[in-house]
Amino acid sequence: MNVHQVLSAAGPVDAVTNQGLAFRRLFSEWGWGGDDVAEIIAPGMPRGAVKPARALRPAAEDVVLLHYSGYTPRLEQLMDVPNPKVLLSHNVTPARYFWPYEPLEGVRCALAPGQLAELARAADVAAGVSHFNAEDLRDFGVADPQVIPVLFDRAKLGAPGPARPPGAPTILFVGRVAPHKRHDLVIRAFAMYRRRHAPDARLVLVGGAMSPAFGRMMRQLVHEVAPGAVDFEAGVSPERLWELYRSAHAFLCLSEHEGFCVPLLEAFHFGVPVIAQPVGGIPEVVGDAALQARADDLAVIAELVHLAVTDDELRAELRRRTGPRLEAFAFERTAQRLREAVTRAAAAR
Amino acid sequence: MTTPEDALQVARAAAEAARAEGGYAEPAFSFSFQSAPRIRDARLMEWAVIEPELAYVGSTRRFGRPITLLKQGLLRLLRQYNDQVVAQQTRFNAHITGHVMSFDDRLDAIERLFGEREEARDRAIESRRREDFFGR
Numbered sequence: 001m002n003v004h005q006v007l008s009a010a011g012p013v014d015a016v017t018n019q020g021l022a023f024r025r026l027f028s029e030w031g032w033g034g035d036d037v038a039e040i041i042a043p044g045m046p047r048g049a050v051k052p053a054r055a056l057r058p059a060a061e062d063v064v065l066l067h068y069s070g071y072t073p074r075l076e077q078l079m080d081v082p083n084p085k086v087l088l089s090h091n092v093t094p095a096r097y098f099w100p101y102e103p104l105e106g107v108r109c110a111l112a113p114g115q116l117a118e119l120a121r122a123a124d125v126a127a128g129v130s131h132f133n134a135e136d137l138r139d140f141g142v143a144d145p146q147v148i149p150v151l152f153d154r155a156k157l158g159a160p161g162p163a164r165p166p167g168a169p170t171i172l173f174v175g176r177v178a179p180h181k182r183h184d185l186v187i188r189a190f191a192m193y194r195r196r197h198a199p200d201a202r203l204v205l206v207g208g209a210m211s212p213a214f215g216r217m218m219r220q221l222v223h224e225v226a227p228g229a230v231d232f233e234a235g236v237s238p239e240r241l242w243e244l245y246r247s248a249h250a251f252l253c254l255s256e257h258e259g260f261c262v263p264l265l266e267a268f269h270f271g272v273p274v275i276a277q278p279v280g281g282i283p284e285v286v287g288d289a290a291l292q293a294r295a296d297d298l299a300v301i302a303e304l305v306h307l308a309v310t311d312d313e314l315r316a317e318l319r320r321r322t323g324p325r326l327e328a329f330a331f332e333r334t335a336q337r338l339r340e341a342v343t344r345a346a347a348a349r
Numbered sequence: 350m351t352t353p354e355d356a357l358q359v360a361r362a363a364a365e366a367a368r369a370e371g372g373y374a375e376p377a378f379s380f381s382f383q384s385a386p387r388i389r390d391a392r393l394m395e396w397a398v399i400e401p402e403l404a405y406v407g408s409t410r411r412f413g414r415p416i417t418l419l420k421q422g423l424l425r426l427l428r429q430y431n432d433q434v435v436a437q438q439t440r441f442n443a444h445i446t447g448h449v450m451s452f453d454d455r456l457d458a459i460e461r462l463f464g465e466r467e468e469a470r471d472r473a474i475e476s477r478r479r480e481d482f483f484g485r
Binding site for chain 1: 350351352353354356357359360361363364367368372373375409
């Protein structure tokens, strides 16, 4: 069987692109062929890894798998092929987060639901990476949306970290510096925690900024509330990232919108206690293995961070509870779901 | 031991206790995705007129000089077409900018009118209050 993958855009540090490449490795293991194409290919992509969209030439029985992550011009025409189709929705951020900072991104997010609805209704199998995403598809009129979580390969991450890393308390968050991720809340909650409980604490924020201007705003906020205590890291190697997880005492995620949030599973793998807002796909990912609280009172978040850093029994209990969550998102299990979805689409014609 | 289920309650109690003794006195913050600095009209107009820079067209490859020259040459050859694209986009941007600024003007006028009415209303209330007071 051949499965061709279509990406809105492909980039070397793009999570959806990496997911598509991971799918391709699996397809190869299963003896499936096909090409991966994208409308936009960013510089830095390995040559030939993803082809331009015009290279999409599926044979009659080939399956076309679309990774949907945002509005892309001409996608409807590209997907207007008589082949079996699978659509995997990777989540679209609400446009309202972007209007004041990146209006073009806002336009892209505002146009996305309409395009996604049209493409999802035309797919033989439509799936979201979480039940949260799949519900959007149901709202668009898809009768039986599937869930294919993000492929999470623990084997690549190496050994978990120690029960309590040495050194001053280090709080970590991993995610693109963008408005819906609410780095501003993370910085403020951290500043409050540091002032009250741990003057030597550090916050590490890993991820590139959505725009230089937005990055500067976050740095300005750090300058105001926690000068010298926050490190911004972008473009880090996987090895460096794993090291940052191993040296973290807590993972603080105050995002207001997440479709899945892989870093939560990474934190689980490395044994880092997680504090997160129960929004979007986060509750179904973390289950009972994280401390969940709304960020409407940052003093409470600061106290939760303090508990997660200092209460060894709580840390141990949270760590124990990550086992079933990691099992729920085990690589083989997700791979099986993917295989079933593709096979089902192929059989639908 | 604090269980994960109890942790939120414990944290709330600790935050409350801290506040009772003067802790967590940070001022309420207003940063949110709604309160970004507004793009000024002048900047909007500046952005509306797009002017792609030929000097930025090039190759990042190690020996990319010939590719750079080729790309820039092609752009020169296609200038008529590109100028059309730029002109159409600029026309659209300029109209949108014009709309936004006319909305801004109307909003300013409405706010001014509203402010004047509020002031007049306050003056009328104050005047009635005085009349009541002195009349009584």
